[in-house]
Amino acid sequence: MQRLKQGYKAYQEAIHQNSEKFLYPASKQQEPHSMIISCCDSRVNPCQIFQAHAGEIFLYQNIAGHLPPPDSDSSIQTTAALRFGIDNLHITHLIFLAHTDCAGLKAATQNYRTLDPDLKKWLKKLKSLPAHNEIQLLQTHLRQNVQNALSHAFVAEKVKKKRLFIHSMVYQVESGILLIDQDNQLIAF
Ligand SMILES: [Zn+2]
Numbered sequence: 001m002q003r004l005k006q007g008y009k010a011y012q013e014a015i016h017q018n019s020e021k022f023l024y025p026a027s028k029q030q031e032p033h034s035m036i037i038s039c040c041d042s043r044v045n046p047c048q049i050f051q052a053h054a055g056e057i058f059l060y061q062n063i064a065g066h067l068p069p070p071d072s073d074s075s076i077q078t079t080a081a082l083r084f085g086i087d088n089l090h091i092t093h094l095i096f097l098a099h100t101d102c103a104g105l106k107a108a109t110q111n112y113r114t115l116d117p118d119l120k121k122w123l124k125k126l127k128s129l130p131a132h133n134e135i136q137l138l139q140t141h142l143r144q145n146v147q148n149a150l151s152h153a154f155v156a157e158k159v160k161k162k163r164l165f166i167h168s169m170v171y172q173v174e175s176g177i178l179l180i181d182q183d184n185q186l187i188a189f
Pocket residue numbers: 039040041063064065099101102103104105
C-alpha cells in the first residue's frame with residue numbers, strides 16, 4: 001500500500017500542476033475519440049503510452065485483449081463495451097492493442113489443456129492461433145479481433161460510412177515501442 005500512497009500523492013501534485021490533463025470538467029459529458037481494447041497485463045498502460053488526457057480514451061481491458069465473436073459464450077461483456085463505446089460515446093477510432101510476451105496468448109496457445117475451466121472458456125477461441133512465431137501470433141490475434149468486430153452489423157455499418165476506423169497495434173513491452181498494422185505489415189507508429 002505504501003507504494004500506492006506515494007503514487008497517489010504524486011498524482012495529486014500532478015493534478016495541481018496540470019489539472020486539464022487529469023480532470024474532465026464535471027459539467028461536460030465525456031467525449032472520447034478512441035476506444036482501446038487491450039490486455040490487462042500490468043506492463044501495458046494505454047493511457048500512459050499515448051499520454052492521454054482524461055476523457056480521451058474509452059478503455060476496455062481483459063485477459064489477452066480478446067474480442068470474442070458475437071453471440072459466443074464469452075461475448076456479452078465485450079459486446080456491451082463495444083455497443084457503449086460506439087453507440088453511446090460515438091468513438092471515431094477503435095484500436096486493438098496487443099503486446100509482446102502476452103501471458104494470456106501463451107496460456108491459450110501453449111498450455112490450454114492445463115488451464116482452469118474459467119480461463120479455458122475465455123481463451124477457447126485463441127487456442128489454435130499460431131504459437132511458433134510471436135509476431136505472426138500477434139498479427140493473427142489482431143486480425144481475428146478485427147473480423148469479430150466487423151461481424152457486428154452496428155460496427156460494420158459505421159466502418160462502411162467512414163464514421164469509425166479500426167486499427168491494430170502491437171506494444172513491445174521490452175522497449176516501449178509501438179507498432180501499427182498497415183496492409184498486414186507492422187510498422188513504427
Ligand atoms: Zn497480455
